[in-house]
Amino acid sequence: MSSTAQAQKKGFGATLWDYLTTVDHKKIAILYLVSGGFFFVVGGIEAMLIRIQLAVPANDFVSAGVYNQIMTMHGTTMIFLAAMPLLFAFMNAVVPLQIGARDVAFPFLNSLGFWLFFFGGVFLNLSWFLGGAPDAGWTSYASLAIASGGHGVDFYALGLQISGAGTLIAGINFLVTIINMRAPGMTYMRMPMFTWTTFIASALILFAFPPLTVGLFFLILDRMFFANFFAVEMGGNTIIWEHLFWIFGHPEVYILVLPAFGIFSEIFAIFSRKRLFGYSALVFATILIGFYGFMVWAHHMFTTGLGATANAIFAVATMAIAVPTGVKIFNWLLTIWGGNISFSTPMLYALGFIPSFVAGGVTGVMQAVAPLDYQLHDSYFIVAHFHYVIVGGVVLALLGGLHLYWPKMFGTMLSEKLGKITFALFFFGFHATFFIQHFLGLLGMPRRVYTFVGDQGWDLYNLISSVGAAFMALGVITLVINIIMTSVKNERVGNDPWEDGRTLEWAIPSPPPFYNFKQTPLVRGLDTYWIEKMEGNPEGMTYAEPIGDIHMPNNSIIPFIMSAGLFVAAFGALYFIDGDKAWPLPVLALGLLITLGSMAARSLKDDLGYHIHKEDLLKEGGQPGGH
Amino acid sequence: MDINKQYSAQTWPDHPETATLEGKNKFVGFWLFLGGETVLFATLFATYLALKDKGPSGMEITASQLFELPLVFIMTMLLLTSSLTSVYAMFHMRSYNFRAMQAWMAVTVLLGAAFLGFEIYEFNHYVHEFGFTYGHSAFSSAFYTLVGTHGLHVAIGLGWFILLMIRNAKRGLNLYNASKFYTISLYWHFIDVVWVFIFTVVYLMGVVG
Amino acid sequence: MAHEVETRKKTQAEFEYAKRKREEEMRGQVATFALMIFLTLVAFTAVAADFSAYYVVPTILLLAAVQVGLQLYYFMHAKEKGHGTPIFFFYGGLLIAFTILITFVTIIWI
Numbered sequence: 001m002s003s004t005a006q007a008q009k010k011g012f013g014a015t016l017w018d019y020l021t022t023v024d025h026k027k028i029a030i031l032y033l034v035s036g037g038f039f040f041v042v043g044g045i046e047a048m049l050i051r052i053q054l055a056v057p058a059n060d061f062v063s064a065g066v067y068n069q070i071m072t073m074h075g076t077t078m079i080f081l082a083a084m085p086l087l088f089a090f091m092n093a094v095v096p097l098q099i100g101a102r103d104v105a106f107p108f109l110n111s112l113g114f115w116l117f118f119f120g121g122v123f124l125n126l127s128w129f130l131g132g133a134p135d136a137g138w139t140s141y142a143s144l145a146i147a148s149g150g151h152g153v154d155f156y157a158l159g160l161q162i163s164g165a166g167t168l169i170a171g172i173n174f175l176v177t178i179i180n181m182r183a184p185g186m187t188y189m190r191m192p193m194f195t196w197t198t199f200i201a202s203a204l205i206l207f208a209f210p211p212l213t214v215g216l217f218f219l220i221l222d223r224m225f226f227a228n229f230f231a232v233e234m235g236g237n238t239i240i241w242e243h244l245f246w247i248f249g250h251p252e253v254y255i256l257v258l259p260a261f262g263i264f265s266e267i268f269a270i271f272s273r274k275r276l277f278g279y280s281a282l283v284f285a286t287i288l289i290g291f292y293g294f295m296v297w298a299h300h301m302f303t304t305g306l307g308a309t310a311n312a313i314f315a316v317a318t319m320a321i322a323v324p325t326g327v328k329i330f331n332w333l334l335t336i337w338g339g340n341i342s343f344s345t346p347m348l349y350a351l352g353f354i355p356s357f358v359a360g361g362v363t364g365v366m367q368a369v370a371p372l373d374y375q376l377h378d379s380y381f382i383v384a385h386f387h388y389v390i391v392g393g394v395v396l397a398l399l400g401g402l403h404l405y406w407p408k409m410f411g412t413m414l415s416e417k418l419g420k421i422t423f424a425l426f427f428f429g430f431h432a433t434f435f436i437q438h439f440l441g442l443l444g445m446p447r448r449v450y451t452f453v454g455d456q457g458w459d460l461y462n463l464i465s466s467v468g469a470a471f472m473a474l475g476v477i478t479l480v481i482n483i484i485m486t487s488v489k490n491e492r493v494g495n496d497p498w499e500d501g502r503t504l505e506w507a508i509p510s511p512p513p514f515y516n517f518k519q520t521p522l523v524r525g526l527d528t529y530w531i532e533k534m535e536g537n538p539e540g541m542t543y544a545e546p547i548g549d550i551h552m553p554n555n556s557i558i559p560f561i562m563s564a565g566l567f568v569a570a571f572g573a574l575y576f577i578d579g580d581k582a583w584p585l586p587v588l589a590l591g592l593l594i595t596l597g598s599m600a601a602r603s604l605k606d607d608l609g610y611h612i613h614k615e616d617l618l619k620e621g622g623q624p625g626g627h
Numbered sequence: 628m629d630i631n632k633q634y635s636a637q638t639w640p641d642h643p644e645t646a647t648l649e650g651k652n653k654f655v656g657f658w659l660f661l662g663g664e665t666v667l668f669a670t671l672f673a674t675y676l677a678l679k680d681k682g683p684s685g686m687e688i689t690a691s692q693l694f695e696l697p698l699v700f701i702m703t704m705l706l707l708t709s710s711l712t713s714v715y716a717m718f719h720m721r722s723y724n725f726r727a728m729q730a731w732m733a734v735t736v737l738l739g740a741a742f743l744g745f746e747i748y749e750f751n752h753y754v755h756e757f758g759f760t761y762g763h764s765a766f767s768s769a770f771y772t773l774v775g776t777h778g779l780h781v782a783i784g785l786g787w788f789i790l791l792m793i794r795n796a797k798r799g800l801n802l803y804n805a806s807k808f809y810t811i812s813l814y815w816h817f818i819d820v821v822w823v824f825i826f827t828v829v830y831l832m833g834v835v836g
Numbered sequence: 837m838a839h840e841v842e843t844r845k846k847t848q849a850e851f852e853y854a855k856r857k858r859e860e861e862m863r864g865q866v867a868t869f870a871l872m873i874f875l876t877l878v879a880f881t882a883v884a885a886d887f888s889a890y891y892v893v894p895t896i897l898l899l900a901a902v903q904v905g906l907q908l909y910y911f912m913h914a915k916e917k918g919h920g921t922p923i924f925f926f927y928g929g930l931l932i933a934f935t936i937l938i939t940f941v942t943i944i945w946i
């Protein structure tokens with residue numbers, strides 16, 4: 001509590017500076033949450049514009065060109081700038097606590113990862129004000145992207161390149177944190193499921209982002225620096241982009257959905273008041289999904305003409321993924337089975353997730369059948385499918401996780417009543433929007449069209465879909481109201497506000513002190529905190545060490561400057577090809593110089609951190625477990 | 628961790644690079660990064676193979692006409708030797724012999740710089756003798772991007788070596804910088820690994836046809 | 837705390853032993869280097885000698901793979917203990933790298 005008390009005393013400028021320079025994983029989590037939440041709203045507004053345009057046939061609410069931009073930016077924003085950062089918010093807030101660590105392995109890089117994502121996202125969205133947003137779809141297929149006029153696609157390639165670098169850094173950071181920073185006794189097979197899924201998702205990031213990086217570089221080089229990777233008349237080949245994009249793109253789905261699975265696993269166990277059924281099977285299934293995730297990307301390319309053999313191989317591999325996923329679904333069902341269930345808001349999201357995600361999974365297996373995919377490809381059936389996976393899986397997890405971890409992150413409890421209203425509105429709106437789209441697809445409506453002719457049997461379904469979207473928007477508005485009211489009321493909660501917490505994060509105050517654990521805990525089994533509670537340990541933890549000095553890293557502004565340098569350089573690169581201005585090349589050089597200079601400053605200046613002394617820790621007082 | 632702490636050869640740990648938690652983190656993190664780099668270079672290689680000898684219709688230049696083995700052989704020897712010299716540097720790092728380590732790192736830098744010089748000469752040669760510019764064809768773009776990305780790694784490695792050497796010249800070895808020296812040497816070996824595939828897949832297989 | 841490092845003075849015998857071990861390892865690394873140079877020479881000679889591409893290409897690829905193994909295990913110390921997890925991930929990267937390469941030489945419309 002002392003940290004919040006200090007924050008309230010501090011002026012706005014000091015607080016801002018604190019967040020610009022922070023290397024504390026809990027504050028970085030808040031940064032991710034706020035900026036990811038902002039981009040989620042931006043992407044949501046774009047979605048509403050899409051549904052308004054398509055509500056009635058032959059609508060002229062937006063023009064075809066603007067529609068292409070909105071549709072492209074909706075997908076890009078939601079995947080790269082909303083879903084991923086929001087998951088990173090929970091990973092940052094929770095994973096170090098779950099493994100009993102004082103921070104992540106590389107606090108400095110953690111901050112750098114965030115600021116790269118942030119500047120990349122801002123750069124991408126500035127396209128709206130600088131001549132138009134990208135309009136080649138979120139997949140940005142090269143044949144279309146190369147031909148796209150203006151600078152939209154350049155914003156896409158450069159912006160994603162910058163934020164992608166941030167994601168890669170964050171992935172490596174979580175991997176090393178989980179490998180090296182686990183508290184004594186925390187073996188791999190005692191790690192909470194959310195930590196496990198973060199671990200596997202980070203491994204996927206490590207291997208999936210380099211192909212995207214290369215693909216984006218090819219696009220940048222082709223569009224801005226005279227290369228010919230995709231220029232067919234110069235010997236180039238646009239299929240290369242499709243492969244690179246999907247070698248990244250399919251694992252990306254698992255990068256998003258595995259942490260979502262992790263959040264749901266925590267929710268099921270907590271609110272069924274039961275340990276997870278088949279923990280080791282869940283772990284194994286997670287690893288298997290991670291592995292298969294790399295072997296199936298070409299199911300996005302069945303209609304490209306890869307040949308029957310390739311299609312068959314990738315079809316079979318894709319169907320195989322349903323097996324470990326099914327294992328997970330049954331494990332969750334059996335966790336609930338016979339549990340003492342509490343129908344809290346997070347649990348409602350988790351219960352709603354199972355049928356929604358199963359529907360998305362089943363349509364996925366349908367598309368794995370290559371011949372059927374020839375019919376379904378590029379129709380609204382696909383749109384319905386991946387929204388069932390992404391919204392029904394990931395967004396429900398984000399909303400459920402937000403309610404679950406809000407008290408741990410901010411020390412207050414979101415209103416359960418408003419939370420349940422949010423759930424009802426959002427869940428109903430989601431199914432109303434997307435269930436009907438399966439039928440639109442089967443009736444032949446292609447995706448990515450800016451309007452359609454009436455009386456083809458599509459009018460009513462599109463209207464229903466648009467009305468559903470309005471309900472989702474109402475749900476999100478209720479959530480915002482909930483957040484504002486909760487923050488104004490500011491009723492503080494204790495260590496374990498849900499009263500059934502099982503893992504280490506619930507054993508320490510909400511929000512935790514900046515050093516997390518006064519004494520490093522000793523982990524004696526899966527669901528550490530639960531074990532201690534059951535044994536009547538009032539401290540909630542067994543300690544691995546006596547109270548002693550704690551080493552902490554220093555704050556630093558360098559990550560911010562380093563990322564800002566790339567942001568500046570991106571403008572130089574973007575306008576270089578115009579050839580009518582003198583400034584792009586100097587700006588490019590200046591930006592890179594800022595980045596390289598701050599890198600050199602970082603390595604020349606020793607950053608050894610500081611110590612919190614034992615006496616001060618004791619003075620801060622109270623029992624570690626007490627509030 | 629106290630960076631002013633003095634060591635002797637007898638108090639210096641056997642594995643100074645992983646003696647601290649920071650060192651361990653750096654060590655694991657860097658290996659993971661190299662795993663990601665492997666995938667990155669694999670996509671560049673794959674693209675090169677897909678676009679090899681591809682260009683506008685009627686393009687005359689092919690890999691077998693372009694590449695000359697003697698030059699590549701010299702470059703290979705330079706880089707392989709620099710790999711050995713950085714092994715020597717690490718040997719002396721682990722023996723707590725700072726001056727010998729710096730000396731071997733200096734040799735490594737010289738060899739790396741010579742390699743880079745030859746590469747620049749080579750690219751220059753292709754552009755001026757053959758008109759094989761970056762925008763010449765899909766083949767040229769893929770070739771320069773693959774080999775150039777490797778060259779960029781060499782350049783970054785050289786800058787990194789030099790920065791570390793200058794920064795620590797007066798301070799000598801401690802457990803704070805031991806892991807930094809170790810990571811750059813890992814990076815340098817990785818660059819050599821990539822080059823082994825470049826001379827095999829690009830140059831030798833290019834000449835074979 | 838965990839960030840402080842215990843340093844211990846080795847006994848003369850331990851020190852001598854560690855030194856001998858390091859020197860042995862170094863000799864092994866020099867031998868590795870000689871082997872790498874030899875493999876490189878074989879590869880270049882095979883190409884220069886103009887044998888059929890059918891034989892040369894698989895041979896030089898194999899030689900490259902051996903050289904990479906030598907670099908990893910001898911120069912990059914992958915055989916020392918504590919390398920299990922990093923090497924596991926590195927091989928993971930290699931597996932995916934291999935998949936990508938196979939794809940790009942087979943199903944890319946060439």
Ligand SMILES: [Cu+2]
Pocket residue numbers: 249250253296297299300
């Ligand atoms: Cu997929």
